[in-house]
Amino acid sequence: MAENDIIKRRHETVERMLPTVWRLCVMRLAGAESSNIEDAVQEVFLRWLESGRHFDSAEHEKAWFIRVACNVCTDIYRDRSRRAAIPLEECEYLMGSNTAEDAASEHEIIREVLALPTAYRDVIYLYCVEGYDTNEIAGILGRKPNTVRRELARGRKKLQAKLKGEEK
Amino acid sequence: MKVDKIKKAISELTPSEELSERIMDMAASYEKSAVITEQPIRTVRPGRMLKLAAIAAALVILMAVSVYGIVNRLFYLPGAGLVDEDGMLVIREDDIGDLDITAYKTPEEYELGGFVIESVTYTEYNGLASFTIWSHMGDELMASYQKDSYGNPKVTVADHVIEDLKIILPDGSSLAPESVRSSSSGSIVYNFAAEKLNTKLTLVSEGLGAELKVELGLVEDVGYSYMEYPTDKGITLIMSPANEEFSEFSVDFIDNTISDGFAEYISESALSFNTAGVLLYDSNNKRIPWSSFHGGTKDRGVNISIAQTPSDNGYDIKKASANRLIINYFLQNTNHGDPDVLLDIPADGEYICKEIEIFTGAGFDAKITGYSREGNQLKIYANGFQPDKNDFSIRFNYIGIPYNGSNGCTSAYVFYTLSLKDADYFSIGNEWVQAQDGSLCRTFDFSKMPEGGLDSVEQFYLSASAIACIFEGNWTVNY
Known part of the structure; x- marks a missing residue:
């Protein structure tokens, strides 16, 4: 394969996967310095490049990136100096690109999602945003499907209660 | 909370242009042959494996x-x-x-504590695939249509989408799915948005043939059933029938919002369960033997499987009880990390008298009051620095860990780990130490010592790697 073709294919993969990897790293490391989240994202893509991996399908590619992103974030999370240190309200990378009227409510949703326990966050993200079903999420995260279902139910219930201001 | 709203909000999070450009540049300039590939960081390092x-x-x-x-x-x-x-x-x-x-033997009978548990309603669809109503998620009903693994491989998931599926609520009104999603794993998920679905429903579709009657067993408006112990202490014991084909019970944890902070210390490899304390009964109150036990984690829970026997066809278990739980709060990998302190290696024979807090949280207050060295052994002391008094009990006595009991533990242990700084991972000594009061001393030998012994190392880490609690009580689940 010509060099240009290789680079073109790599760029296509980056374009496809960067938003997913970025969002997942934000979900996992919210509150950390943005440089740490960027490090995580770069590490994921570096691992991909180093692996020289080709994927059978778009699903395989996406699942691989998600799994590796989870692992990389876990590694970073173990380093206490790189953990969440910034209040969520002050994280610029959580502001999103929406400037419309409904931006405020979207920020509120993001903030409340990120305030959930990590396990709930992972599941909600993969379910709601990436469109995986609970069996697939269980496979990706190495959890039992029933556990994922419970986490999803509880996470959403908590989220709903918070956004409605019902939680005491 | 609708899926679409969450999706829309989170999708707004996008990486910066600078980051995109950096990664694009990296992808363009990366040449595998010209790069010395570093050993990737392993999720589980050898030292951690040893500790685990x-x-x-x-x-x-x-x-x-x-x-x-x-x-x-x-x-x-x-x-x-x-x-x-x-x-x-x-x-x-x-x-x-x-x-x-x-x-090991265990008492045969326990008093009933009595809580209702009911988890999943299953309904079979007699076709190439099975139709499963598995959960009620907040304001939505999730219905999953699973492809039969023995089905015709040419039949795709998309072939099974039930276009005209509707649910009929008790008041006669009907709801069409808000969204239908198929997935490569062979399931189709139908989202029905409604405020209250905790009731009997009927699923109708010409494609389904007969109407499917579904009863959603709901407890306290949650959508799944569980019992909590203790309900206000941040830990929830869930024992649920999890599979219709073979009976399986799981013990899970919930990080309650009213937690005293206990559950947050549980990490993914943190759970053990005294299986001898679990008893299962059929509808005639007869004991059912369980056949296997799968060690647990926070994410995966603890599962106890029961062999398929005539007395247990997957539906016949009516009661489960337990009297003892041992839970290992593995402090590594949690939000709280592996609490540790970095201390200077004392000179041979030197005693350092100093109160140092190692870990405070979840009702524990693990602190030492000094440490010393004798040759290549390190000793740590708690609740008073009295090395002379404790000389007789160097190896087998305890470090006191005052514990206020607020989380229901009847007894507790801390797993202390000493590791030498800048030495390899095998220079580790660790000990389970029972929590109790007293003037105590503990000696740590290292599984591998650097060539020059402790003289060749300047500092060591003392960390609380895990806490184990024994919960005792009578928990019974009826369903």
Whole structure:
């Protein structure tokens, strides 16, 4: 394969996967310095490049990136100096690109999602945003499907209660 | 909370242009042959593996000896095995893996505590695939259509989408799915948005043939059933029938919002369960033997499987009870990390008298009051620096860990780990230490010592790697 073709294919993969990897790293490391989240994202893509991996399908590619992103974030999370240190309200990378009227409510949703326990966050993200079903999420995260279902139910219930201001 | 709203909000999070450009540049300029590939960071490092193995082995011991009620008389000594108070070897470490904890006796009957549990309603669809109503998610009903693994491989998931599926609510009104999603794993999820679905429903579709009657068993408007112990202490014990084909019970944890902070210390490899304390009964109140036990984690829970027998076809278990839980709060990998302090290696024979807090949280207050060195052994002390008084009990006595009992533990242990800074991962000594008051001292030997001994190392880490609690009580689940 010509060099240009290789680079073109790599760029296509980056374009496809960067938003997913970025969002997942934000979900996992919210509150950390943005440089740490960027490090995580770069590490994921570096691992991909180093692996020289080709994927059978778009699903395989996406699942691989998600799994590796989870692992990389876990590694970073173990380093206490790189953990969440910034209040969520002050994280610029959580502001999103929406400037419309409904931006405020979207920020509120993001903030409340990120305030959930990590396990709930992972599941909600993969379910709601990436469109995986609970069996697939269980496979990706190495959890039992029933556990994922419970986490999803509880996470959403908590989220709903918070956004409605019902939680005491 | 609708899926679409969450999706829309989170999708707004996008990486910066600068980051995109950096990664694009990296992808363009990367040449595998020109790059020396570093060894990727492994999720589980050798040192951690060693610690995990030691903790796991020690937990087995804890579970075993606690059944006998002799937890105060046997100790795990890394490198040796199970020893008694006099230091006599009772079980060699190599034999620990062979301990059959299920062989220990346990009381036959327990008083009923009484809570309702009901988890999943299953409904079979007689076709190439099965139709499963598995859960009620907040304001949505999730219905999953699973492809039969023995079905025609040419039949795709998309072929099974039921275009005209509707649910009929008790008041006669009907709801069409808000969204239908198929996935490559062979399921189709239908989202029905409604405020209250905790009731009897009917699913209708010409494609389905007969109407499907579905009853959503709901407890306290949650959508799944569980019992909590203790309900206000941050830990929830869930015992749920999880599979219709073989009976399986799981014990999970919920990080309650009113938690005293206990559950947050549980990490993914944190859970053990005294299986000898679990009893299962059929509808005639007859004991049903369970056949296997799968060690648990926070994410995966603890599962107890029961063999398919005539008395247990997957529906016949009506009651489960337990009297003892041992939970290992593995402090690594949690939000709280592996609490540790970095201390200078004392000179040989030197005693450092200093109160140092190692870990405070979840009702624990693990602190030492000093440390010392004798040759290549390090000792740590708690609740008073009295090395002379404790000389007789250097190896087998305890470090006191005052524990306020607010989380329901009847007794607790801390797994302390000493690791030498800048030495390799095998320079580790670790000990399970029972929580109790008293003036105590503990000696740590290292599984591998640097060539120059402790003289060649300047500092060491003292960390609390895990906490184990024994919960005792009578928990019964009826369903």
